[in-house]
Amino acid sequence: MAENENGRATKRPKSEADNETGDTDEKSTESPVANLVVTRILRECAREKNVFIHGKVKDQDAVVILEKTPFRQDTLSELLKASELKLEMKNDVYSTFQLHAPAHLNEKHIKKYLHQEVFLVEESGEDYRNLTLPYISGQSFSLQWVYNILEKKAEADRIVFEDPDPKTGFVLLPDFKWDQKQLQDLYLIAIIHRRDVKSLRDLTSEHLPLLTNIRRKGEDTILQKYSVSASKLRVYLHYQPSYYHLHVHFTSLEYNAPGCGVERAHLLSDVIQNLEADSTYYHNRSLTFPLRADDGLLLRFREAGKL
Known part of the structure; x- marks a missing residue:
């Protein structure tokens, strides 16, 4: 059981203490990856919009998976209207843009993921x-x-x-x-x-x-x-x-x-x-x-x- 999203880590690595008690402090506001020290990119896929990162949190090895969530129909109109667009290429009727969405619309073990x-x-x-x-x-x-x-x-x-x-x-x-x-x-x-x-x-x-x-x-x-x-x-x-x-x-x-x-x-x-x-x-x-x-x-x- 694992993954999810653009700027959102879905599940922090469990410590031994978590495995014993099962639960973590849901009220804590500290991001579990705020202190992540990135060691390397294990794998990334442009087609699937995900990246697998190997790093360390407080000297403990961790794998963080960032994956783009699906686009939601109920936010598409606002996404297109409120986003900042940067033109990358224009050729006749075709254009490509880099889209920077508003902040509120940004969708809220190691060998396993290394490309082999x-x-x-x-x-x-x-x-x-x-x-x-x-x-x-x-x-x-x-x-x-x-x-x-x-x-x-x-x-x-x-x-x-x-x-x-x-x-x-x-x-x-x-x-x-x-x-x-x-x-x-x-x-x-x-x-x-x-x-x-x-x-x-x-x-x-x-x-x-x-x-x-x-x-x-x-x-x-x-x-x-x-x-x-x-x-x-x-x-x-x-x-x-x-x-x-x-x-x-x-x-x-x-x-x-x-x-x-x-x-x-x-x-x-x-x-x-x-x-x-x-x-x-x-x-x-x-x-x-x-x-x-x-x-x-x-x-x-x-x-x-x-x-």
């Missing part, structure tokens, strides 16, 4: 058990922030739906990539309550009630709350996921969300059908996914002669 060469890896079920599972089990990334959400120690006010059932239940809340203003960019995450399912690889037919419950109640909630029907949603799981606690993505079909490509996203409807046909489908099936050049798992596959 990417490789596609084909992982068999045996590869998962012998290479991937031991590797991810040895990593130190904490899931405490996920447990804080599930236990209402953090972000409780952001939860739009919860089924508390310990086996088939989940919480549904907006992803930080969505500003919750435009439905074209709708993006919510369903996080399951049970803690024994890390990823797609753990799923069997035993989990069908969980998956069908997420699909039905997630789609129903989004229809009731946002008036977006199931036929306008992309509902999928990532493999490999960014964190190993099973979660499901709900995004608008109009939003080209990061990670929604075929090399990583698996439609929930397909997952359900595959498990209905074969209980151990994801235990044995070869799965293809991208790995960056600096990923330690890629080295494991190379050392095993899999690349």
Whole structure:
């Protein structure tokens, strides 16, 4: 869960103390990035209007993501009328300008974002058990922030739906990539309550009630709350996921969300059908996914002669 906007950092890096208590001082007026010392630009994309910055806040490493929010129709007229324009080029009927919007209209971990060469890896079920599972089990990334959400120690006010059932239940809340203003960019995450399912690889037919419950109640909630029907949603799981606690993505079909490509996203409807046909489908099936050049798992596959 992460990102957002032109001059607006969406989420400061959590300290160990924050992970323990879950909440920060909401009344504080100090910007969490006011004292950021910029080390380098990890990546920037003119097309997606975002930049990933590596720096330090009080000697603690931090990644700050600035991303332009979508233009809002209700502010376009004022934006065009009240902004200062600087002519850059004029050629016949074509002109380009630099636009400086009024202040009140400015929309209110490190390797992961550094640009790297990417490789596609084909992982068999045996590869998962012998290479991937031991590797991810040895990593130190904490899931405490996920447990804080599930236990209402953090972000409780952001939860739009919860089924508390310990086996088939989940919480549904907006992803930080969505500003919750435009439905074209709708993006919510369903996080399951049970803690024994890390990823797609753990799923069997035993989990069908969980998956069908997420699909039905997630789609129903989004229809009731946002008036977006199931036929306008992309509902999928990532493999490999960014964190190993099973979660499901709900995004608008109009939003080209990061990670929604075929090399990583698996439609929930397909997952359900595959498990209905074969209980151990994801235990044995070869799965293809991208790995960056600096990923330690890629080295494991190379050392095993899999690349």
